[in-house]
Amino acid sequence: MTPPGAEPHDLELGPRDVAMLGDADLVVYLDGFQPAVDEAVESEAADSSYDVGPQARLNVADAGDGHDEDEDHGEEGAHDEGTTDPHFWLDPTRLADVSDGVAGRLGKVDPDHAKEYLDRADTLRSELMELDGEMQAGLADCAAPELVTAHNAFGYLAERYGLTQVGITGLTPEDEPSPQDLAEVTAFVKEHDVRTIYYETLVSPAVAETVAGETGAATAVLDPLEGLTEESAGGDYIAVMRSNLQTLQEGQRCR
Ligand SMILES: [Zn+2]
Numbered sequence: 001m002t003p004p005g006a007e008p009h010d011l012e013l014g015p016r017d018v019a020m021l022g023d024a025d026l027v028v029y030l031d032g033f034q035p036a037v038d039e040a041v042e043s044e045a046a047d048s049s050y051d052v053g054p055q056a057r058l059n060v061a062d063a064g065d066g067h068d069e070d071e072d073h074g075e076e077g078a079h080d081e082g083t084t085d086p087h088f089w090l091d092p093t094r095l096a097d098v099s100d101g102v103a104g105r106l107g108k109v110d111p112d113h114a115k116e117y118l119d120r121a122d123t124l125r126s127e128l129m130e131l132d133g134e135m136q137a138g139l140a141d142c143a144a145p146e147l148v149t150a151h152n153a154f155g156y157l158a159e160r161y162g163l164t165q166v167g168i169t170g171l172t173p174e175d176e177p178s179p180q181d182l183a184e185v186t187a188f189v190k191e192h193d194v195r196t197i198y199y200e201t202l203v204s205p206a207v208a209e210t211v212a213g214e215t216g217a218a219t220a221v222l223d224p225l226e227g228l229t230e231e232s233a234g235g236d237y238i239a240v241m242r243s244n245l246q247t248l249q250e251g252q253r254c255r
Contacts (some may be wrong), residue, residue, distance in 0.1 A: 001037065005229040007202045011036050018044065024056060025109045028102055031061040033086035058105050063098045064088040064156070087224060090157040092128040092135070092241065099124045131238055135161055138245050143253035146192045148185065148217075150199040150208045153224035157244075163252065168197075168207050177207055182214075189215040196251030198222040201232065220251050 001017055002008040013021075013036045021027055021037075022044045029037050041057060064085060088094045103121035107114030139161040147158050152167030168185050169177050177185075189197070194217060199208035201223045212219045223233060223240050233243035248254070 002034070002227060005202065005227055008034055008226045013037065013040050026056055026058060026105055028058045028060060028105075030086055030088075031059045032084055033061075056109075058102065060088075060098045060101065061086070063094045063101075085152065085155045087153045088156050089225060089237075090154055091160040092132045093160070094156060095237070096125040096128040099128070127238055131241055132160075134242070135245055138249050139163065139252070139254055141255045142249075144192070144194060144196075145252070146188070146194050147248075147252065148189055148194050148197050148211070149222065150197075150203060150205070151224075153200065153226070154198075154222065163248075168211060182207075182210060185211055186214050189217055195253070196220050198247075198251065200224050200226075201229065202227055218251075220247050222247055 001013065001020075002011050011034045018040045021040050027041060029041060031038055061084075089098070099121045103117040106117045110117075142163070145163050147154060147163045147165045149165060149167050151169050152165065154163075154165050154167075157163070158165040166185060166188055168181065188194070189211060194215075197208045197212045197215075197217050197219050199205040199219055199221060201221060205219060208219050211217070221233075222244055225237055225240055228235070228240070232240055234240040
Protein backbone atom coordinates (compact mmCIF):
# COMPACT_ATOMS: atom_id res chain seq x y z
CA MET A 1 0.00 0.00 0.00
CA THR A 2 3.05 2.23 0.26
CA PRO A 3 3.82 3.84 -3.11
CA PRO A 4 7.39 3.27 -4.39
CA GLY A 5 9.71 5.96 -3.05
CA ALA A 6 7.35 7.09 -0.29
CA GLU A 7 8.69 7.11 3.25
CA PRO A 8 6.64 4.30 4.80
CA HIS A 9 6.56 5.11 8.53
CA ASP A 10 4.19 8.05 8.12
CA LEU A 11 2.05 6.54 5.35
CA GLU A 12 -1.43 8.00 5.20
CA LEU A 13 -4.33 6.04 3.75
CA GLY A 14 -7.29 7.46 1.88
CA PRO A 15 -10.82 6.00 2.14
CA ARG A 16 -10.18 4.01 -1.04
CA ASP A 17 -7.05 2.40 0.41
CA VAL A 18 -8.97 1.48 3.52
CA ALA A 19 -11.78 -0.03 1.43
CA MET A 20 -9.20 -2.04 -0.50
CA LEU A 21 -7.99 -3.54 2.77
CA GLY A 22 -11.58 -4.54 3.44
CA ASP A 23 -11.78 -6.43 0.14
CA ALA A 24 -8.46 -8.21 0.48
CA ASP A 25 -8.26 -11.99 0.90
CA LEU A 26 -5.13 -11.51 2.96
CA VAL A 27 -3.58 -8.41 4.51
CA VAL A 28 0.10 -8.80 5.40
CA TYR A 29 1.23 -6.03 7.69
CA LEU A 30 3.70 -5.23 10.42
CA ASP A 31 2.05 -4.07 13.59
CA GLY A 32 3.73 -0.97 14.99
CA PHE A 33 5.43 0.09 11.74
CA GLN A 34 2.73 2.09 9.99
CA PRO A 35 0.11 3.42 12.40
CA ALA A 36 -2.32 4.21 9.56
CA VAL A 37 -2.31 0.58 8.43
CA ASP A 38 -2.74 -0.74 11.97
CA GLU A 39 -5.70 1.56 12.41
CA ALA A 40 -7.27 0.57 9.07
CA VAL A 41 -6.88 -3.14 9.83
CA GLU A 42 -8.52 -2.62 13.20
CA SER A 43 -11.38 -0.56 11.85
CA GLU A 44 -12.01 -2.89 8.90
CA ALA A 45 -12.04 -5.82 11.29
CA ALA A 46 -14.61 -4.02 13.43
CA ASP A 47 -16.81 -3.08 10.46
CA SER A 48 -19.26 -5.94 9.94
CA SER A 49 -19.91 -5.00 6.29
CA TYR A 50 -16.44 -6.32 5.51
CA ASP A 51 -15.10 -9.76 6.06
CA VAL A 52 -11.68 -9.03 7.49
CA GLY A 53 -11.55 -11.59 10.23
CA PRO A 54 -8.36 -12.88 11.80
CA GLN A 55 -8.17 -15.37 8.88
CA ALA A 56 -7.48 -12.55 6.45
CA ARG A 57 -4.81 -10.86 8.53
CA LEU A 58 -1.17 -11.74 8.95
CA ASN A 59 0.78 -9.58 11.36
CA VAL A 60 4.46 -10.26 10.76
CA ALA A 61 5.62 -8.43 13.87
CA ASP A 62 6.61 -11.75 15.44
CA ALA A 63 9.61 -11.78 13.12
CA GLY A 64 11.17 -9.29 15.49
CA ASP A 65 11.87 -10.34 19.02
CA GLY A 66 10.59 -7.08 20.41
CA HIS A 67 14.00 -5.76 21.29
CA ASP A 68 13.92 -2.08 21.95
CA GLU A 69 16.55 0.45 21.28
CA ASP A 70 17.62 0.93 24.87
CA GLU A 71 18.97 -2.59 24.91
CA ASP A 72 20.65 -2.10 21.56
CA HIS A 73 22.41 1.07 22.24
CA GLY A 74 23.47 0.76 25.80
CA GLU A 75 24.21 3.87 27.75
CA GLU A 76 25.96 5.52 24.88
CA GLY A 77 22.93 5.53 22.60
CA ALA A 78 21.42 8.94 22.06
CA HIS A 79 17.81 7.84 22.63
CA ASP A 80 15.56 6.34 25.16
CA GLU A 81 12.16 6.08 23.53
CA GLY A 82 11.97 2.38 24.33
CA THR A 83 9.77 1.68 21.31
CA THR A 84 9.93 -1.63 19.51
CA ASP A 85 12.16 -1.74 16.45
CA PRO A 86 10.07 -2.74 13.40
CA HIS A 87 12.98 -3.14 10.93
CA PHE A 88 13.35 -6.93 11.19
CA TRP A 89 13.79 -7.38 7.41
CA LEU A 90 17.36 -6.08 7.57
CA ASP A 91 18.26 -9.48 9.04
CA PRO A 92 17.83 -11.80 6.02
CA THR A 93 17.23 -14.85 8.22
CA ARG A 94 14.23 -13.16 9.85
CA LEU A 95 12.91 -12.18 6.44
CA ALA A 96 13.17 -15.84 5.37
CA ASP A 97 10.96 -16.83 8.32
CA VAL A 98 8.37 -14.26 7.28
CA SER A 99 8.52 -15.46 3.68
CA ASP A 100 7.71 -19.00 4.87
CA GLY A 101 4.85 -17.66 6.98
CA VAL A 102 3.40 -15.61 4.11
CA ALA A 103 3.68 -18.56 1.72
CA GLY A 104 1.82 -20.76 4.17
CA ARG A 105 -0.98 -18.24 4.55
CA LEU A 106 -1.23 -17.65 0.81
CA GLY A 107 -1.62 -21.40 0.39
CA LYS A 108 -4.61 -21.33 2.75
CA VAL A 109 -6.23 -18.45 0.89
CA ASP A 110 -5.50 -20.05 -2.50
CA PRO A 111 -5.19 -23.82 -1.86
CA ASP A 112 -4.90 -24.70 -5.57
CA HIS A 113 -1.48 -23.08 -5.66
CA ALA A 114 -0.29 -23.92 -2.17
CA LYS A 115 2.64 -25.96 -3.43
CA GLU A 116 3.89 -23.18 -5.71
CA TYR A 117 3.89 -20.69 -2.85
CA LEU A 118 5.90 -23.05 -0.68
CA ASP A 119 8.35 -23.87 -3.51
CA ARG A 120 9.00 -20.21 -4.13
CA ALA A 121 9.47 -19.54 -0.45
CA ASP A 122 12.05 -22.35 -0.43
CA THR A 123 13.91 -20.73 -3.32
CA LEU A 124 13.79 -17.36 -1.61
CA ARG A 125 15.02 -18.89 1.64
CA SER A 126 18.12 -20.33 -0.10
CA GLU A 127 18.86 -16.95 -1.69
CA LEU A 128 18.47 -15.18 1.63
CA MET A 129 20.70 -17.71 3.39
CA GLU A 130 23.35 -17.24 0.73
CA LEU A 131 23.16 -13.47 1.27
CA ASP A 132 23.39 -14.00 5.02
CA GLY A 133 26.57 -16.05 4.52
CA GLU A 134 28.10 -13.29 2.40
CA MET A 135 27.26 -10.72 5.05
CA GLN A 136 28.63 -12.86 7.89
CA ALA A 137 31.89 -13.31 6.00
CA GLY A 138 32.12 -9.71 4.78
CA LEU A 139 31.52 -8.13 8.18
CA ALA A 140 33.45 -10.60 10.33
CA ASP A 141 36.58 -8.51 10.66
CA CYS A 142 35.91 -4.76 10.79
CA ALA A 143 38.10 -2.10 12.37
CA ALA A 144 35.01 -0.06 13.34
CA PRO A 145 32.16 -2.03 14.96
CA GLU A 146 30.13 1.11 15.76
CA LEU A 147 27.50 1.84 13.15
CA VAL A 148 26.37 5.47 13.35
CA THR A 149 23.17 5.97 11.38
CA ALA A 150 20.66 8.76 10.84
CA HIS A 151 17.63 6.79 12.05
CA ASN A 152 17.54 3.62 14.07
CA ALA A 153 16.68 1.26 11.22
CA PHE A 154 19.67 -1.04 11.46
CA GLY A 155 19.36 -2.66 14.90
CA TYR A 156 18.56 -6.12 13.53
CA LEU A 157 21.32 -5.91 10.95
CA ALA A 158 23.78 -4.77 13.60
CA GLU A 159 22.69 -7.54 15.97
CA ARG A 160 23.05 -10.23 13.30
CA TYR A 161 26.50 -9.15 12.14
CA GLY A 162 28.14 -8.09 15.37
CA LEU A 163 27.95 -4.31 14.93
CA THR A 164 26.68 -1.75 17.44
CA GLN A 165 24.15 0.73 16.11
CA VAL A 166 24.06 4.30 17.32
CA GLY A 167 21.18 6.21 15.76
CA ILE A 168 21.09 9.99 15.64
CA THR A 169 17.29 10.13 15.60
CA GLY A 170 14.90 7.50 16.89
CA LEU A 171 13.06 4.69 15.16
CA THR A 172 11.00 7.07 13.04
CA PRO A 173 13.09 9.15 10.64
CA GLU A 174 11.11 12.37 11.08
CA ASP A 175 12.02 12.60 14.74
CA GLU A 176 14.19 15.69 15.06
CA PRO A 177 17.29 15.13 17.14
CA SER A 178 17.60 17.49 20.09
CA PRO A 179 20.80 19.56 20.50
CA GLN A 180 21.66 17.16 23.32
CA ASP A 181 21.24 14.13 21.02
CA LEU A 182 23.56 15.75 18.50
CA ALA A 183 26.14 16.59 21.14
CA GLU A 184 26.08 13.01 22.47
CA VAL A 185 26.47 11.45 19.05
CA THR A 186 29.22 13.89 18.12
CA ALA A 187 31.13 13.02 21.29
CA PHE A 188 30.61 9.31 20.58
CA VAL A 189 31.91 9.63 17.03
CA LYS A 190 35.06 11.39 18.20
CA GLU A 191 35.66 9.03 21.09
CA HIS A 192 35.31 5.88 18.97
CA ASP A 193 37.09 7.20 15.90
CA VAL A 194 34.00 6.61 13.74
CA ARG A 195 34.84 7.77 10.24
CA THR A 196 31.59 7.20 8.36
CA ILE A 197 28.09 8.44 9.24
CA TYR A 198 25.31 6.75 7.30
CA TYR A 199 22.20 8.38 6.02
CA GLU A 200 19.38 6.78 4.13
CA THR A 201 17.58 6.77 0.88
CA LEU A 202 14.15 8.45 1.30
CA VAL A 203 15.34 10.56 4.23
CA SER A 204 17.15 13.93 4.20
CA PRO A 205 20.93 13.68 4.78
CA ALA A 206 20.92 16.89 6.86
CA VAL A 207 21.27 15.26 10.29
CA ALA A 208 24.08 12.94 9.21
CA GLU A 209 25.84 15.82 7.49
CA THR A 210 25.66 17.93 10.64
CA VAL A 211 27.39 15.24 12.68
CA ALA A 212 29.89 14.54 9.89
CA GLY A 213 30.65 18.26 9.60
CA GLU A 214 31.40 18.53 13.29
CA THR A 215 33.60 15.46 13.47
CA GLY A 216 35.36 15.31 10.13
CA ALA A 217 33.69 11.97 9.34
CA ALA A 218 32.49 11.13 5.83
CA THR A 219 28.88 10.30 4.98
CA ALA A 220 27.62 7.29 3.01
CA VAL A 221 24.21 6.02 1.99
CA LEU A 222 22.84 2.88 3.61
CA ASP A 223 19.49 1.67 2.32
CA PRO A 224 17.02 0.46 4.97
CA LEU A 225 14.92 -1.06 2.17
CA GLU A 226 11.79 0.79 3.08
CA GLY A 227 11.02 1.38 -0.58
CA LEU A 228 12.72 1.06 -3.97
CA THR A 229 13.14 3.97 -6.35
CA GLU A 230 15.02 4.63 -9.58
CA GLU A 231 17.96 5.68 -7.42
CA SER A 232 18.06 2.45 -5.42
CA ALA A 233 21.30 0.50 -5.72
CA GLY A 234 19.47 -2.48 -7.19
CA GLY A 235 16.10 -3.74 -8.31
CA ASP A 236 15.28 -6.00 -5.39
CA TYR A 237 16.02 -6.71 -1.75
CA ILE A 238 18.98 -8.98 -2.37
CA ALA A 239 20.72 -6.62 -4.81
CA VAL A 240 20.30 -3.64 -2.47
CA MET A 241 21.54 -5.64 0.52
CA ARG A 242 24.66 -6.64 -1.45
CA SER A 243 25.24 -2.96 -2.14
CA ASN A 244 24.71 -2.21 1.57
CA LEU A 245 27.32 -4.85 2.35
CA GLN A 246 29.88 -3.14 0.13
CA THR A 247 29.09 0.25 1.67
CA LEU A 248 29.45 -1.20 5.17
CA GLN A 249 32.71 -2.97 4.38
CA GLU A 250 34.18 0.33 3.29
CA GLY A 251 32.66 2.48 6.04
CA GLN A 252 33.43 0.07 8.89
CA ARG A 253 36.86 -0.69 7.46
CA CYS A 254 36.43 -4.45 7.15
CA ARG A 255 39.02 -6.79 5.79
ZN1 LIG B 1 12.47 2.94 9.35
